[in-house]
Amino acid sequence: MKIAVCIKQVPTREWQPRLNDDKTWVRDQDVSYEMNEPDAYALEEALRLREKHSGEVVVCSAGPTRVQQVIREALARGADRALHVEADALGPADAFVAASALSAAMAEQQFDLILTGLQSDDQGHAQFGPVLAEKLGMPHSTIIMEVNVDGSVLRVKRELEGGWFQYLSMPLPALLTIQSGINTLRYATLKGIMAAKKKEIIKVAAPAGGGARQKIVALYAPQKSKQTVMIGGSPAEAAKELVKRLREEARVL
Amino acid sequence: MILVIAEQKDGKLNRASWEAIAAAQQLSAGAMPVKVAVAGHNVSGVAGELAQAAVAEVIAVDHAALAQYTPDAFVQALQQLITQAAPAMVFFPHSYQTRDFSATLATRLDRALVTDVIGVTQSGGAAAFSRPMFQGKLTADVVPQGPTPHLISIQIGAFRADAMQKGASAASVATAAVKIDESTLRQKPEAPFQEAKQAVDLSQAERIVSVGRGIKSQENIAVAEQLAKAFGAELAASRPICDNGWLPMERQIGSSGQTVAPKLYVALGISGAIQHLVGMKGSRTIVAINKDAEAPIFEVADYGIQGDLFELAPAIIAELQK
Numbered sequence: 001m002k003i004a005v006c007i008k009q010v011p012t013r014e015w016q017p018r019l020n021d022d023k024t025w026v027r028d029q030d031v032s033y034e035m036n037e038p039d040a041y042a043l044e045e046a047l048r049l050r051e052k053h054s055g056e057v058v059v060c061s062a063g064p065t066r067v068q069q070v071i072r073e074a075l076a077r078g079a080d081r082a083l084h085v086e087a088d089a090l091g092p093a094d095a096f097v098a099a100s101a102l103s104a105a106m107a108e109q110q111f112d113l114i115l116t117g118l119q120s121d122d123q124g125h126a127q128f129g130p131v132l133a134e135k136l137g138m139p140h141s142t143i144i145m146e147v148n149v150d151g152s153v154l155r156v157k158r159e160l161e162g163g164w165f166q167y168l169s170m171p172l173p174a175l176l177t178i179q180s181g182i183n184t185l186r187y188a189t190l191k192g193i194m195a196a197k198k199k200e201i202i203k204v205a206a207p208a209g210g211g212a213r214q215k216i217v218a219l220y221a222p223q224k225s226k227q228t229v230m231i232g233g234s235p236a237e238a239a240k241e242l243v244k245r246l247r248e249e250a251r252v253l
Numbered sequence: 254m255i256l257v258i259a260e261q262k263d264g265k266l267n268r269a270s271w272e273a274i275a276a277a278q279q280l281s282a283g284a285m286p287v288k289v290a291v292a293g294h295n296v297s298g299v300a301g302e303l304a305q306a307a308v309a310e311v312i313a314v315d316h317a318a319l320a321q322y323t324p325d326a327f328v329q330a331l332q333q334l335i336t337q338a339a340p341a342m343v344f345f346p347h348s349y350q351t352r353d354f355s356a357t358l359a360t361r362l363d364r365a366l367v368t369d370v371i372g373v374t375q376s377g378g379a380a381a382f383s384r385p386m387f388q389g390k391l392t393a394d395v396v397p398q399g400p401t402p403h404l405i406s407i408q409i410g411a412f413r414a415d416a417m418q419k420g421a422s423a424a425s426v427a428t429a430a431v432k433i434d435e436s437t438l439r440q441k442p443e444a445p446f447q448e449a450k451q452a453v454d455l456s457q458a459e460r461i462v463s464v465g466r467g468i469k470s471q472e473n474i475a476v477a478e479q480l481a482k483a484f485g486a487e488l489a490a491s492r493p494i495c496d497n498g499w500l501p502m503e504r505q506i507g508s509s510g511q512t513v514a515p516k517l518y519v520a521l522g523i524s525g526a527i528q529h530l531v532g533m534k535g536s537r538t539i540v541a542i543n544k545d546a547e548a549p550i551f552e553v554a555d556y557g558i559q560g561d562l563f564e565l566a567p568a569i570i571a572e573l574q575k
Contacts, residue, residue, distance in 0.1 A: 011387065013388070013466075013524070016390075016545075016547060017387055017390050017391055019391075026387070026391070095356070096359075096360070096365075096366075121387070121388055122386065122387055123386055123387075124368075124369060124384075124385070124386060124387075124388075124527075125356075125366075125368050125369075126352050126356070126368055126369075127355075127356035127359075127366060127368060128356075129356075130324075130353070130354075130355075130356035130357045130360070131356050131357070131359075131360045133357070134356075134357045134360040134361060135360065139324075139325065139439035139440055140324065140357070141324070141353070141440060142349075142352055142353045143349060143352070143353070143509075158353075159349070159509055160349055160445055161348065161349050161508060161509065162510075162511065162512070163447055163448065163502075163503070163509075163510065163511070164445050164446070164447055165445065165446060165447070165448060166442060166443060166444070166445040166446070167442075167443040168323075168440050168441060168442040168443060169440070169441045169443075170439050170440045170441065171439060174439075179509070180492065180493070180496050181492070181493075181495065181496030181497075184498075211398065211399065212398055213359075213364075213365035213366070213397065213398050213399060214365060214367060214395045214396075214397060214398060215395065215396045215397075215398050216393045216394070216395055217376045217377075217381055217394050217395070217396050218376070218381075218393070218394040219386070219391050219392070219393050219394075220391065220392055221390075221391060221392070221547075222385065222389065222390075222391070222392045222549060222552050223392070223552075224551075224552045225534075225552060225553055226539075226552070226553060226554065226555060228541075228551050228552075228554045228555065228556070228557045229555065229556050229557070230551075230557045230558070230559065231556060231557065231558045232558075232559075235560060235561075235564040235565050235567075235568040236568045236571075236572075238558045238560065238565060238568070239565060239568035239569040239571065239572040240572050242540065242556055242558060242569060242572075243569065243572040243573055245556060246517065246538070246540070246556070250517070250537075250538040250555065250556075252460065252516045252517040252537065252538045253484070253517070253573075
């Protein structure tokens with residue numbers, strides 16, 4: 001089975017955003033990056049499917065040169081080779097632009113199954129997977145917690161809201177967006193890291209066109225919906241003040 | 254015209270539909286008609302319920318192939334509806350179902366989709382939509398690009414259902430005929446189910462201590478457990494804690510877990526991604542304890558302490574035991 005995993009490089013969770021001068025994007029030079037967490041689960045699921053059904057796992061990513069960091073990491077974890085659609089403009093691109101950039105190169109590869117995370121930890125549109133599926137003419141399903149392949153039929157467990165689930169089937173080729181927690185992640189071994197250096201990364205120039213669907217006109221720290229009383233002091237002082245306020249002011253104890 | 258696509262399942266309206274209508278009414282401010290459509294099979298009851306809203310019309314999209322949700326059938330039906338109705342904007346509640354089909358619909362219509370919208374505003378004569386980005390660390394005002402209609406999904410809990418204006422009399426209900434070629438539906442759904450009976454119904458808890466990534470390891474869960482005990486609270490968690498198996502999934506708060514509104518909610522080491530906030534921000538009193546002063550959880554907190562939870566939790570336990 002030929003499986004593609006689409007991964008995105010996103011700022012780390014610890015990163016503190018700083019805005020650029022026109023306040024429509026973040027200052028790229030301040031950012032440290034990592035693999036989008038739901039994509040890491042998608043990669044793990046692909047590696048498990050390859051172990052079960054044989055075949056290959058191809059990691060696909062759109063973005064500037066810097067995204068090779070997460071491509072190498074995916075190769076070190078066990079992906080066989082990579083496809084990198086490279087353009088600086090793809091860094092802050094919306095989901096539609098990113099899916100358009102990858103779709104032509106991915107169509108040629110004739111994948112049986114495409115996995116990706118349910119959304120990205122940066123822009124969080126949760127659109128990339130379904131847009132790519134539509135562009136490739138594949139059925140899709142989202143927020144998947146279990147993947148079973150039987151011949152040319154895919155049966156998956158989709159998460160619904162509030163603790164409900166549903167199984168559904170669809171023909172391959174298909175695209176799934178994977179929910180975090182579907183499996184337990186493996187980490188790269190030293191052997192894997194060494195092997196990754198020899199693995200192939202095919203670089204493809206981003207196709208022309210593909211106008212943005214979204215324009216960010218302002219980016220800012222969120223507005224508070226409540227007046228938060230910030231309690232300072234030593235841990236003991238803060239604890240005392242908090243408990244006092246919960247007892248006397250909020251009256252919840 | 255703004256067309257709101259309400260959501261129903263087995264004839265029961267998803268309450269988030271009212272919030273999407275409220276958002277449409279707010280943006281329109283009477284200057285643009287608002288219509289509501291609902292897709293499914295035998296939806297006349299739901300359509301009648303929606304007709305309470307102060308809207309120009311309710312449109313029932315009824316087809317046997319829509320009885321059980323599939324993205325393929327909904328995309329086919331709504332593509333025809335939107336093409337017929339020609340709205341300037343289409344609003345959806347940002348449910349898991351909307352997440353499943355709306356990007357496909359937007360691609361097929363070749364139109365912009367803005368998801369997770371928490372506010373509507375104007376920017377230079379165009380409607381701009383606020384949405385969280387970077388895990389809630391920032392908010393972006395986004396103007397959808399390209400020809401209309403623009404598709405907009407409204408985050409659950411961002412607009413108040415009780416702010417929805419009701420009409421003086423019931424709105425008229427029309428029916429839209431759509432063609433669905435059932436042989437082209439690729440997804441074959443099975444019946445939804447619940448994994449296990451939820452042993453803990455957190456929605457009934459008066460006090461909840463909820464733990465997030467800041468707890469760092471499974472061994473440290475005991476710290477949160479002790480704090481919960483001292484508060485006389487149920488223990489809950491954000492998604493990553495349950496993903497790691499440190500606490501069972503049934504204790505998860507957020508869009509994929511339970512929605513709670515206790516008297517007291519203590520968020521211990523939880524940064525406050527939108528998926529978590531939607532599950533707890535209705536709580537009466539919220540306490541946030543986090544080492545990061547910029548963590549989005551502080552936006553919804555009544556009381557905040559910036560600091561090391563491993564120092565603060567024992568101090569609070571000691572104080573409660575005095």
